[in-house]
Amino acid sequence: METKQQTQPDLFRANCLSRQVLELIADQWTPLIIYALEAGTTMRFGEFLKRIEGISRKMLAQTLREMERNGLVRRVVYPVVPPVVEYSLTPLGKTLVEPMKALSAWAYGHLPEVAQAREEYDQRVHTQIQDEVATLVQQR
Amino acid sequence: METKQQTQPDLFRANCLSRQVLELIADQWTPLIIYALEAGTTMRFGEFLKRIEGISRKMLAQTLREMERNGLVRRVVYPVVPPVVEYSLTPLGKTLVEPMKALSAWAYGHLPEVAQAREEYDQRVHTQIQDEVATLVQQR
DNA sequence: CTGTATCCTTGGAGATACTG
């Protein structure tokens, strides 16, 4: 049973298709897989496993399947033993490379600012707690 | 205790700072909050809750805090009763608007292709299963 | 109103062993 979908894009609606697609590509692993296939290269299952640190067999298989289903990735099986399976970006998948790179470029480019903001925030919270403790002690 | 960080950006390493930052902005709610604040508007807690369908108090608070900590969002408290709290994008946060919009534009722009790819995939899987069943029946 | 604290549930994800 399908949920009713609307035609206009309103990201703030839960059943907005754009939002759903967005969630598919904004997960933890999809970007990394896209980067790995970026240059039109093909990769095998085991290669991903070695390349992308921290990903498990399960998540890799899951993410690749979902990407294949959404038309981002092509999966080619060579019927040899032992089996060889190669993954590559589809033309559609390649159109996603640029936006994704823009995002990672942002991450890298603004790393210092983010790091500093964090430090300041944590510092603020820290002294704030100290102040509160001091106040409490004072009141006794 | 901090994990040791490297200086060059290698997204495929688990402790890559860029990757960590990327994960922070590639979650389910951060993009929606950014879109909501996009035009330099300010928003209150309750307004987010009404605007962003499906988000819970808990996730909203959590995400806003994290964004504040990372310097993306400014939180201003007006000491009145009942309290008023306004959220807006920081200059750093605003630099993220464009890349994010590019991503949602991609999602919207390629919606038909994704939808079609899904249908085809599901169809393929479906008939494949039917074939397998038929073969099994045949063999008896 | 803007949150936080608490409880509770579920399913997301790891580890392992197994199969084609």
Next chain:
DNA sequence: CAGTATCTCCAAGGATACAG
């Protein structure tokens, strides 16, 4: 080699009630 199946477990997240 490339996965899948199974088990297990933790923690993300929802609902609710409460506090400042």
